[in-house]
Amino acid sequence: MIKVECNGEVLEFPNEISANEVIKKTYGKKSGAVAALVNNEQKDLSYLLNESCRVELIREDSNEGLYIMRHSCAHLLAQAVTELFPNAKPTIGPPIDDGFYYDFFMDPINEDDLRRIEKLMKKIVKQNLPIQRQEHSNETLRKMFSDNSFKMEIMDDKIGQEVGSSTYKQGNFVDLCRGPHVESTSKLRWFRLTNTSQAFWRADSSRETLVRIYGMCYSSKEDLQNREKLLREAAKRDHRKLGKDLQLFHIDEMVGQGLVLWTPRGTIIRNELQQFISEHLIRQGYQQIYTPHIGKLDLYRTSGHFPYYQDSQYPPIIKRDTLHKLSDENCTCGDLSNLMSEGEIDGYMLKPMNCPHHIRVYASQPRSYRDLPLRLAEFGTVYRWEQSGEISGMTRVRGFTQDDAHLFVTENQIEQELLGCIELVKVIFGTLGMKDYRVRIGLRDSDSDKYVGSPEKWNTAEEACRNAAATLGVEFSEEPGEAAFYGPKIDFVVKDVLGREWQLGTVQVDYNLPERFDLTYVGSDGEKHRPVMIHRAPFGSMERFCGVLIEHFNGMFPTWLSPTQVHILTISEKHKEYAERIAQTLRDLALRVEVDSGDDTIGKKLRTHRKMRPAYIMILGDDEQNNETVSFMGPDREQNTGILLEKFTSDITVEIKSKS
Ligand SMILES: [Zn+2]
Ligand SMILES: [Zn+2]
Numbered sequence: 001m002i003k004v005e006c007n008g009e010v011l012e013f014p015n016e017i018s019a020n021e022v023i024k025k026t027y028g029k030k031s032g033a034v035a036a037l038v039n040n041e042q043k044d045l046s047y048l049l050n051e052s053c054r055v056e057l058i059r060e061d062s063n064e065g066l067y068i069m070r071h072s073c074a075h076l077l078a079q080a081v082t083e084l085f086p087n088a089k090p091t092i093g094p095p096i097d098d099g100f101y102y103d104f105f106m107d108p109i110n111e112d113d114l115r116r117i118e119k120l121m122k123k124i125v126k127q128n129l130p131i132q133r134q135e136h137s138n139e140t141l142r143k144m145f146s147d148n149s150f151k152m153e154i155m156d157d158k159i160g161q162e163v164g165s166s167t168y169k170q171g172n173f174v175d176l177c178r179g180p181h182v183e184s185t186s187k188l189r190w191f192r193l194t195n196t197s198q199a200f201w202r203a204d205s206s207r208e209t210l211v212r213i214y215g216m217c218y219s220s221k222e223d224l225q226n227r228e229k230l231l232r233e234a235a236k237r238d239h240r241k242l243g244k245d246l247q248l249f250h251i252d253e254m255v256g257q258g259l260v261l262w263t264p265r266g267t268i269i270r271n272e273l274q275q276f277i278s279e280h281l282i283r284q285g286y287q288q289i290y291t292p293h294i295g296k297l298d299l300y301r302t303s304g305h306f307p308y309y310q311d312s313q314y315p316p317i318i319k320r321d322t323l324h325k326l327s328d329e330n331c332t333c334g335d336l337s338n339l340m341s342e343g344e345i346d347g348y349m350l351k352p353m354n355c356p357h358h359i360r361v362y363a364s365q366p367r368s369y370r371d372l373p374l375r376l377a378e379f380g381t382v383y384r385w386e387q388s389g390e391i392s393g394m395t396r397v398r399g400f401t402q403d404d405a406h407l408f409v410t411e412n413q414i415e416q417e418l419l420g421c422i423e424l425v426k427v428i429f430g431t432l433g434m435k436d437y438r439v440r441i442g443l444r445d446s447d448s449d450k451y452v453g454s455p456e457k458w459n460t461a462e463e464a465c466r467n468a469a470a471t472l473g474v475e476f477s478e479e480p481g482e483a484a485f486y487g488p489k490i491d492f493v494v495k496d497v498l499g500r501e502w503q504l505g506t507v508q509v510d511y512n513l514p515e516r517f518d519l520t521y522v523g524s525d526g527e528k529h530r531p532v533m534i535h536r537a538p539f540g541s542m543e544r545f546c547g548v549l550i551e552h553f554n555g556m557f558p559t560w561l562s563p564t565q566v567h568i569l570t571i572s573e574k575h576k577e578y579a580e581r582i583a584q585t586l587r588d589l590a591l592r593v594e595v596d597s598g599d600d601t602i603g604k605k606l607r608t609h610r611k612m613r614p615a616y617i618m619i620l621g622d623d624e625q626n627n628e629t630v631s632f633m634g635p636d637r638e639q640n641t642g643i644l645l646e647k648f649t650s651d652i653t654v655e656i657k658s659k660s
Contacts, residue, residue: 003052013049020045020183023057032219033057034065034187035180042068044133044180060187060219070095072131072181073191073217074102079173080120081106081213084113090175091150091201091210098227099191099216103199105150106211114213118193128186129170133179136165144174150201150208151176190224191217194231198389205311205387234498239550240393246555246612248546248563249394258391258398260543265563268592269549270542272561274379276659277403277538280427284420286375286405291357293381294348297340302516303356306349307341312384314398316340316347354380355535358406359517362531367521372531373413377405379542394547401542407534408519411457414509414532415464418490421507421536422468425492428538431659434552436495438475441465442482450485453511461509461532462488468507486512492538496552504545505538559615559635560656563592566632567614569605570597571621578625582618582645589649591656616652 002013006026013022019036023045027033036043037056042064049055058065074093077100081088085106093102109117136144138155144167145151154176168177170185182188192215199212218224235241243249248266255261262270281288297316300306305313318336322345326336339345351357358376367374381401390396409417429437443462444451451458465488469476483489487509494502510533513519520528539545549557559565566586570579576597583593594614596605602619609617618632623642630648631641 002049004049005054006056016048016050018045019043019047019049019055022049022055027057031057032059032061032065034060034182035068042180045183046133047180061223066217066219067095068180069182069188069219070100070217073188073215074100075131075168075170075173075175075177075181076121076124076185076188076191077102077117077193077213077215078104078175079124079170080117082173084117084120085109089148089150092154093175099194099214101212101214103201103210103212105201105208108198108211109196109213114193114196117213121191121193124171125185125188127171128184130184131168131170131181133181134167134169136167138165141165141167141176145176188217190219190221191215192224192228200387230498234500234551237498237551237554238393239395239547242550242555243393243547246550246563248550251393256398257388258386258396260394260397260399266546268563269546269557269561273539273542273545274403276431277424277428280424281375281377281405284375284424285373286377288377289358289361291351291354291361291378291380293351293383295351295357297347297349298343299356299360300349300352301343303353303359303513304516305352305356309352312386313352314350314383314385316349318345318347322347350383351380352382352384354378354382354402354404355406355513355533356517358404359513359519359533362406362408363517363519367408367531369410369521369523369529372521373407373409373417375405375407375417377403380404394543394550397541397543400544402537403539403542403545404535404537407536408514408521408531409534410521410523410529411460411532414461414534415467417534418464418468418507418509419471421534421538422472422490424536425505425507425538426472429492429494432549432552433558434494434496438477438493438495439469439472440482440491440493441469441476441478442484442489442491443478443480444483444488445481448481451483452486452515457511458488461511465490465507465509484508484510486510487532494548496548497554498551502548504540504548505536506540507534507536509534556613556635557615558659559652560659562613562615564594564612564614565592565652565656566594566616566618567609567612568593568595568618568620569602569609570595571602571619573597573599575620575622575625579620582620582630585645586649589653591652 004011004022006022011022019038023031023033023036033045035058036045036047037058038047039053058068060069074095078090078093081104082090088104088106091103091105093100141155166178167174168179168181194214194216197212199210201207201210216227218227246265247263250261250263252261297306340347361376362374379401381399383399386396386398407417444458469490489506489508491503492505494504496502514530514533519531521531523529568579568583570576579595579597583595586593596609615635616632618630624630627642628645629642630645633639
């Protein structure tokens with residue numbers, strides 16, 4: 001007799017029975033189940049229960065259920081791809097938020113191929129093929145996948161572990177997989193393939209190049225349509241498109257991939273943001289500094305950035321005479337790289353981080369406890385070698401300016417200073433109307449010994465992070481194992497108007513760099529002590545943050561950030577002088593103004609200027625000129641007629657000052 005607990009009731013069965021039968025008995029045929037939870041483990045619906053246990057259903061619209069459907073969709077994709085492209089080798093295909101992807105070793109494909117694959121997937125769905133789990137010995141598995149070196153490599157890694165002994169089969173397609181999956185292909189109706197990109201096997205650029213195909217998958221038509229609508233809206237707001245239309249930035253192949261040229265209009269936004277932060281830096285007792293864009297290799301050897309992270313950095317700059325000497329000695333690239341790693345020859349590097357420079361500023365004079373906390377801030381530009389496939393607009397670039405700062409503090413100043421950092425983030429997000437954000441606290445993994453600093457210090461710092469995060473009054477999650485080896489951190493994840501999440505600023509406690517650079521201060525006891533460092537960048541980088549802001553505001557910036565705040569359009573030639581006079585009055589108040597007194601019709605002028613999304617569009621004609629008034633449309637684009645100029649200027653000045 002098997003006793004099965006389901007939905008709080010205990011059912012008895014004489015023989016083994018599938019999880020699905022139990023769920024159907026309890027919840028009826030239309031339970032919406034895609035899989036089962038048997039004693040808290042995810043299983044296929046067909047899983048046979050042969051001993052007493054607890055069973056629950058996993059609904060298609062739950063997070064777990066959606067992941068299972070998306071994972072099943074990845075298999076469906078692989079089945080279609082291997083049917084259409086028999087030489088394609090499937091590698092891995094996990095579910096992700098909103099959908100799934102699968103990486104194939106194959107020639108690149110185009111949009112037409114993508115639609116063909118999608119069409120075949122739909123056909124397979126209609127065929128209602130059962131998706132069957134099979135258990136195999138390692139030996140059989142190796143035979144089954146002998147023509148796919150990627151799957152073989154996965155097995156090599158996993159042999160001796162519990163996984164790797166099952167496959168899932170649908171039609172002629174078999175994949176090495178742990179499952180669980182939906183029962184049959186007909187369960188997967190609401191999906192769509194979205195795009196392809198390049199990927200590398202094992203995310204390693206020295207390994208095989210793969211084609212990654214992305215798709216989305218939902219449990220209902222409505223959810224899929226909502227998602228498609230959102231994507232269309234997102235495409236309209238794409239900062240790469242808007243950045244071009246609104247002339248905010250330019251990326252030029254001749255200058256280099258991932259290197260952002262800030263055009264005049266974008267520069268205004270960046271300057272306003274920097275000015276805004278600078279005001280708060282003064283309020284919080286920071287000191288601003290400038291440091292060079294390069295530094296000696298030795299500096300980064302001490303900090304640990306070289307040679308360990310050299311793959312993500314521009315290659316070093318070597319002195320000319322050293323290079324000549326080495327080439328005379330027939331030195332190969334490999335030799336050169338070894339010599340550099342070992343410190344045999346020196347050179348310079350574009351800085352990947354501002355920290356080492358700031359540390360040398362700290363160390364430039366003897367420090368006492370009275371100097372602490374020392375808060376050094378810099379809008380510091382750094383350079384990283386992102387893979388070309390990962391470069392995108394302003395959000396993934398190879399050179400960017402961090403709104404960076406390093407705080408050198410004593411052990412018991414950590415909490416107070418973290419609070420200050422958090423306060424700044426709160427002000428920034430509040431001002432920019434990014435009300436929906438969450439906070440992640442990266443803590444150490446208590447089982448690991450990779451961490452620098454004593455457990456007592458870590459306890460204090462982690463507690464300080466928690467306390468600081470709690471003051472924000474927003475949701476925060478603690479994530480054990482997510483801390484860097486050198487200290488706990490606080491991350492900010494912002495949700496934009498479309499509900500998309502962006503990881504922006506970070507506050508990071510650091511016990512490591514003060515150690516590596518042997519930083520000290522003299523305490524009140526007259527002894528030398530080690531300071532603790534806090535790295536913090538609330539925006540992350542100016543480039544990324546502006547990219548996010550362009551999309552967040554849909555290019556319609558609040559008046560204080562607007563590249564041009566007032567566009568003045570004249571109705572006819574005879575209002576030109578009046579328009580110029582108004583413009584000068586506004587410019588005298590430091591407003592950014594553009595005048596169009598050309599001979600286009602007012603309708604045409606309006607269409608042209610609306611496209612640039614200025615905060616205010618002013619229209620001047622006979623009535624305005626005769627009465628010394630202005631007529632305008634504000635950010636809400638409502639028409640205001642016959643307003644006295646003083647009223648307009650005082651209102652807009654207040655609006656800009658309050659950053660509302
Ligand atoms: Zn799978
Ligand atoms: Zn830093």
